[in-house]
Amino acid sequence: xxxxxxxxxxxxxxESSAQTSPTFQQDGKVGMKEIAERAKVTKMTVSRAxxxxxxxxxxxxxxxxxxxxxxGFVPNSLAxxxxxxxxxxxxxxxxxxxxxxxxxxxxEVSLTLDRAGFTPIFGCSNFDNEYEERLLIKxxxxxxxxxxxxxxxxTPRTRDFCQRSGLPVIQTWCLPExxxxxVVGFSNYDxxxxxxxxxQGWGYRNIGFGFLNTPNxxxxxxxxxxxxxxxxxxxxxxxxxxxxxxxxxxxxxxxxLRGILGRHPDTKAIAFGSDxxxxxxxxxxxxxxxxxxxxxxxxxxxxxxxxxxxxxxxxTVRIPGRTIGRECATMVNLSVVxxxxxxxxxxxxxxxxxRESA
Amino acid sequence: xxxxxxxxxxxxxxESSAQTSPTFQQDGKVGMKEIAERAKVTKMTVSRAxxxxxxxxxxxxxxxxxxxxxxGFVPNSLAxxxxxxxxxxxxxxxxxxxxxxxxxxxxEVSLTLDRAGFTPIFGCSNFDNEYEERLLIKxxxxxxxxxxxxxxxxTPRTRDFCQRSGLPVIQTWCLPExxxxxVVGFSNYDxxxxxxxxxQGWGYRNIGFGFLNTPNxxxxxxxxxxxxxxxxxxxxxxxxxxxxxxxxxxxxxxxxLRGILGRHPDTKAIAFGSDxxxxxxxxxxxxxxxxxxxxxxxxxxxxxxxxxxxxxxxxTVRIPGRTIGRECATMVNLSVVxxxxxxxxxxxxxxxxxRESA
DNA sequence: CTGAAAGCGCTTACAG
DNA sequence: CTGAAAGCGCTTACAG
Numbered sequence: 001x002x003x004x005x006x007x008x009x010x011x012x013x014x015e016s017s018a019q020t021s022p023t024f025q026q027d028g029k030v031g032m033k034e035i036a037e038r039a040k041v042t043k044m045t046v047s048r049a050x051x052x053x054x055x056x057x058x059x060x061x062x063x064x065x066x067x068x069x070x071x072g073f074v075p076n077s078l079a080x081x082x083x084x085x086x087x088x089x090x091x092x093x094x095x096x097x098x099x100x101x102x103x104x105x106x107x108e109v110s111l112t113l114d115r116a117g118f119t120p121i122f123g124c125s126n127f128d129n130e131y132e133e134r135l136l137i138k139x140x141x142x143x144x145x146x147x148x149x150x151x152x153x154x155t156p157r158t159r160d161f162c163q164r165s166g167l168p169v170i171q172t173w174c175l176p177e178x179x180x181x182x183v184v185g186f187s188n189y190d191x192x193x194x195x196x197x198x199x200q201g202w203g204y205r206n207i208g209f210g211f212l213n214t215p216n217x218x219x220x221x222x223x224x225x226x227x228x229x230x231x232x233x234x235x236x237x238x239x240x241x242x243x244x245x246x247x248x249x250x251x252x253x254x255x256x257l258r259g260i261l262g263r264h265p266d267t268k269a270i271a272f273g274s275d276x277x278x279x280x281x282x283x284x285x286x287x288x289x290x291x292x293x294x295x296x297x298x299x300x301x302x303x304x305x306x307x308x309x310x311x312x313x314x315x316t317v318r319i320p321g322r323t324i325g326r327e328c329a330t331m332v333n334l335s336v337v338x339x340x341x342x343x344x345x346x347x348x349x350x351x352x353x354x355r356e357s358a
Numbered sequence: 359x360x361x362x363x364x365x366x367x368x369x370x371x372x373e374s375s376a377q378t379s380p381t382f383q384q385d386g387k388v389g390m391k392e393i394a395e396r397a398k399v400t401k402m403t404v405s406r407a408x409x410x411x412x413x414x415x416x417x418x419x420x421x422x423x424x425x426x427x428x429x430g431f432v433p434n435s436l437a438x439x440x441x442x443x444x445x446x447x448x449x450x451x452x453x454x455x456x457x458x459x460x461x462x463x464x465x466e467v468s469l470t471l472d473r474a475g476f477t478p479i480f481g482c483s484n485f486d487n488e489y490e491e492r493l494l495i496k497x498x499x500x501x502x503x504x505x506x507x508x509x510x511x512x513t514p515r516t517r518d519f520c521q522r523s524g525l526p527v528i529q530t531w532c533l534p535e536x537x538x539x540x541v542v543g544f545s546n547y548d549x550x551x552x553x554x555x556x557x558q559g560w561g562y563r564n565i566g567f568g569f570l571n572t573p574n575x576x577x578x579x580x581x582x583x584x585x586x587x588x589x590x591x592x593x594x595x596x597x598x599x600x601x602x603x604x605x606x607x608x609x610x611x612x613x614x615l616r617g618i619l620g621r622h623p624d625t626k627a628i629a630f631g632s633d634x635x636x637x638x639x640x641x642x643x644x645x646x647x648x649x650x651x652x653x654x655x656x657x658x659x660x661x662x663x664x665x666x667x668x669x670x671x672x673x674t675v676r677i678p679g680r681t682i683g684r685e686c687a688t689m690v691n692l693s694v695v696x697x698x699x700x701x702x703x704x705x706x707x708x709x710x711x712x713r714e715s716a
Numbered sequence: 717c718t719g720a721a722a723g724c725g726c727t728t729a730c731a732g
Numbered sequence: 733c734t735g736a737a738a739g740c741g742c743t744t745a746c747a748g
Contacts, residue, residue, distance in 0.1 A: 031725060042735055047727065057733055072522055077499035078440040079725035082740050087436060098465035100458040100663070107456035110482050119496070122480050124468050138477070141435035164430055250667070279667055305458070309608070309637055311669045389741055400719055405743065415717060437741035440724050 030071045038067040050075060081143065088118045090332055091139035092148040095127045095214075099248055099276060100304050101321075102150070105172075108325025109148065116333045118145065125150075127214040127246065133158045140165060146332040152176030153218040168335035170328050173319075174219055175347060182335070183345040184327045188219045191317050191350050192226030195271050195299050198352055200234045204269035204297050207231055208240030210256035210281065211273035212248055223273045223301070240264045244277070253280020254287075261296075268296060269358060275300035279310045282357060297358035312356035323348050388429045396425040408433060439501065446476045448690055449497035450506040453485045453572075457606055457634060458662050459679075460508070463530075466683025467506065474691045476503060483508075485572040485604065491516045498523060504690040510534035511576040526693035528686050531677075532577055533705060540693070541703040542685045546577045549675050549708050550584030553629050553657050556710055558592045562627035562655050565589055566598030568614035568639065569631035570606055581631045581659070598622045602635070611638020612645075619654075626654060627716060633658035637668045640715060655716035670714035681706050 028034075032043040039046065041060060049056050049064040056064070067073070081087035092109055094102045106122060113120045121139060125132035133155045136147070140161060146168040154162070162169045162180050169181035174188060192209070199207050209227040211220050224241070231238040242259040244252045256277055260267055272278035278300030285292050292298055292312050300307055303318035327346050334340035390401040397404065399418060407414050407422040414422070425431070439445035450467055452460045464480060471478045479497060483490035491513045494505070498519060504526040512520070520527045520538050527539035532546060550567070557565050567585040569578050582599070589596040600617040602610045614635055618625055630636035636658030643650050650656055650670050658665055661676035685704050692698035 029725095033725080043726080044735055045733085048734085051727085055733070060733080072519060074495055074498045074519070076440070076501060076725050078436050078445060078501055079740090080499075080727075082434070082436040082440055082742085083725075083727040085727090085740065096465065097455075097468060098461050100461060103456050103458060103461055107454065107482055110455060110480065111484075114481070114493075119479065119500075121477065122468065123472070124465055126469075135472075137432055140432045141438075142477075143434060143436055161430060161432070250663075276663075283667065305608075305634075305664055306667050309641065309664050310667045387741095391741080401742080402719055403717085406718085409743085413717070418717080434741050437724090438743075440726085441741075441743040443724065443743090 030073050031076065032073075034071060035064060035067045035073050038071065039063040085143070087143045087145060089121055089139075089142045089144040090118045090146050090148065091121045091123060091136070091142075091144055092328075093123045093125055093132055093135055093139075094150045095125050096248070097122065097124050100306075101248075101274070101276070101302055102173075104321035105325040108322040109329050110325075112326050112329030113332065116329060118329075118332065127212075127217060129153055129155050129158070129216055133161075136161060145336045146170065148172060148328050148332065149180070150174075151217065151219050152179070153216045154180065168332060168340075170331055172324055172328055174222070175345065176218070179345065181344070182331055184324050184331060184348065185346075186319065186348055186350050187226075188222035189226040191301060191319075192223040192271060192273070193230045194226075194350075195301075195317055195352060196227050196230035196234075198354075199269050199271060199297060199299065199358060200230070202297075202358060204293075204358070205234070206236065206240060206264065206266050206268045207234075208242070208260045208264065208267045208270040209238070209273070210242050210244070210253070210260060210270050210277050212252075212277070213243030213245050220273060227271055240267045240270070248274060248276050250276065250280030250283060253277030254284035257281040257284050269293075269298070270296065271299045273301055275302040275304040275307050275314065275316055278314055278316065278357075279306045282310050282312065282314065293356070293358050299358050303353055307353075308355070315355045315358040316353050318351040318353050320348050320350070388431050389434065390431075392429060393422060393425045393431050396429065397421040443501070445501045445503060447479055447497075447500045447502040448476045448504050448506065449479045449481060449494070449500075449502055450686075451481045451483055451490055451493055451497075452508045453483050454606070455480065455482050458664075459606075459632070459634070459660055460531075462679035463683040466680045467687050468683075470684050470687030471690065474687065476687075476690065485570075485575060487511055487513050487516070487574055491519075494519060503694045504528065506530060506686050506690070507538070508532075509575065509577050510537070511574045512538065526690060526698075528689055530682055530686055532580070533703065534576070537703065539702070540689055542682050542689060542706065543704075544677065544706055544708050545584075546580035547584040547587075549659060549677075550581040550629060550631070551588045552584075552708075553659075553675055553710060554585050554588035554592075556712075557627050557629060557655060557657065557716060558588070560655075560716060562651075562716070563592070563594065564598060564622065564624050564626045565592075565594070566600070566618045566622065566625045566628040567596070567631070568600050568602070568611070568618060568628050568635050570610075570635070571601030571603050578631060585629055598625045598628070606632060606634050608634065608638030608641060611635035612642035615639040615642045616646075627651075627656070628654065629657045631659055633660040633662040633665050633672065633674055636672055636674065636715075637664045640668050640670065640672065651714070651716050657716050661711055665711075666713070673713045673716040674711050676709040676711050678706050678708070 032046040036043040036046045110120050123135040148170045150173045152174045172184045174185045228238040242256045244256050300314050300316035303316045307314035307316050390404040393404045394401040481493040506528045508531045510532045530542045532543045586596040600614045602614050658672050658674035661674045665672035665674050
């Protein structure tokens with residue numbers, strides 16, 4: 001169970017230390033003890049200078065601050081957090097960091113949590129619930145202040161650990177039936193239900209659905225369900241569907257399009273569960289010589305950068321990633337302080353953006 | 359200097375603990391001491407079971423493992439790292455997480471470092487060197503194993519802290535003249551030099567340059583320099599330039615295009631320092647009724663997803679973000695173990711991708 | 717193969 | 733306003 005081969009951790013300083021400011025102590029670690037000695041106080045007072053400076057005499061504070069500056073002191077957060085039983089770490093687990101799907105969300109959580117004094121740790125589950133479980137347990141070891149998870153398809157073990165931790169847990173990018181704790185998200189069901197209804201309203205029939213079929217992905221399942229119900233309500237059978245397992249790429253979108261058209265040549269519109277697939281389908285239509293939206297209409301989900309760049313521009317559903325990020329961070333902050341008084345579920349909603357493709 | 363208002367950290371467990379597995383201990387923290395008691399050993403042996411299981415008697419190991427499983431034990435990494443003077447944390451500071459520019463890099467570093475047993479911490483400097491400094495110092499408090507930084511425009515104080523830390527420091531996305539430590543990157547100078555040369559080779563003259571002019575950004579500066587030299591070598595004066603301060607958006611790209619064409623209507627090509635700006639410019643050309651590449655040629659940098667989606671598709675320079683990420687992670691791993699024997703600078707290069715826009 | 721002692725660098729809770 | 737003592741939950745370095 002040893003994490004990795006341990007080697008000599010500290011390495012020799014780089015050859016040229018010519019640029020090192022001369023006031024810096026030249027060797028050895030500098031901790032509160034060293035600062036205390038230089039400032040002629042005990043480390044207790046140094047600690048106070050850092051956390052409650054108003055309880056330290058001005059002159060003493062000055063000496064301590066000077067000593068810290070001169071010696072390049074950085075307080076050891078490991079020791080601080082262990083001692084205070086309180087670490088600012090907040091793990092955020094997302095399915096992928098490579099796509100720009102979550103990138104606005106990620107940047108906003110990162111910035112907002114950082115400003116509030118927390119230290120976010122991002123982990124990438126690769127749409128794999130077991131991997132998510134492993135990451136969560138690893139992160140729990142850092143005694144975090146709260147936990148942010150994407151989606152609601154956690155393993156039972158993940159759920160157990162979350163609940164037993166007693167920490168504020170926030171699920172995001174979904175509206176789970178049985179939440180683990182608090183929620184900041186939107187209804188994936190409604191999203192596809194609404195866009196499918198919209199397509200029907202714009203006169204499209206035989207509406208297909210193309211999506212990413214990763215195992216136990218609640219968001220995909222919800223989206224599919226929304227599409228199905230809307231299609232049925234429109235008097236059709238939800239036949240024109242095609243999943244793609246795991247890959248979120250333009251090529252996968254093209255494959256899905258060909259798959260659906262191959263089995264159901266009468267398809268008049270395809271709602272995609274992701275902009276990435278939708279844009280891939282748009283490009284494939286151009287290669288196949290299909291006119292959009294006359295021969296076939298295409299819609300996406302996400303309103304990623306791609307959507308307004310592709311030609312014809314993509315009709316899609318905008319997910320307010322930045323808002324989700326900000327809300328999550330705020331919720332973490334208030335939950336930790338203990339003053340959170342808002343609802344346990346925040347629905348940020350979504351917005352249908354009609355462009356040229358449908 | 360207190361990081362944030364401290365409140366009650368532990369919160370009451372969620373109302374419904376119906377799903378909690380019954381074998382889990384119902385209250386109180388479970389540490390090595392608790393596991394030790396249950397397994398009838400001392401915590402020393404529990405510690406051994408975790409790190410050097412082969413030095414523990416099979417039957418003892420079984421009891422310990424069972425106890426850990428039953429009680430949902432998660433070792434406290436704060437204590438472990440403090441005690442071992444060795445934390446698996448590796449901060450990675452990037453200018454932005456919102457754009458997909460760095461997203462492949464980020465995901466790959468994340469995955470590779472995680473697999474090697476490290477815990478990457480991503481920070482977002484917003485193209486601000488002072489902010490980067492603040493982040494670095496904050497991260498240093500976690501006693502990291504190594505540091506990964508983007509670019510080479512660190513403040514003197516950042517450089518001091520890096521060097522004094524004695525840690526492996528990797529600069530990336532650049533090839534600095536005076537590196538802080540090791541480097542995994544490519545030449546930003548060459549990138550623009552080569553693409554400008556290529557444009558000349560394809561018959562374009564009066565080549566402009568559009569870029570993000572964030573203060574003290576070495577990568578922008580290098581790119582601009584490469585363009586300038588290539589233009590001069592082609593016998594022209596590098597006049598057709600226009601910077602944009604801070605914003606990496608399609609709109610900013612459109613602004614830059616209009617700015618250059620407004621002052622230099624004879625511009626025949628514009629090399630952009632970023633795909634985002636380039637794509638924005640392509641879209642603007644379409645709005646202005648300019649034909650690409652006949653009226654004006656456009657090139658980008660990065661080969662982001664957008665580039666192959668926009669029409670006409672973008673001629674650009676591919677930066678191997680995933681490779682950079684993997685190389686960085688490997689370098690960190692070997693440097694920490696102490697067996698890194700490769701060159702201190704790894705040049706991953708780049709590749710000109712010719713498409714329709716030039 | 718297992719354990720008792722000391723300590724990592726801080727903070728908490730108390731004295732003064 | 734400042735300090736001495738105890739302890740956070742582990743690991744190191746030694747004994748046995």
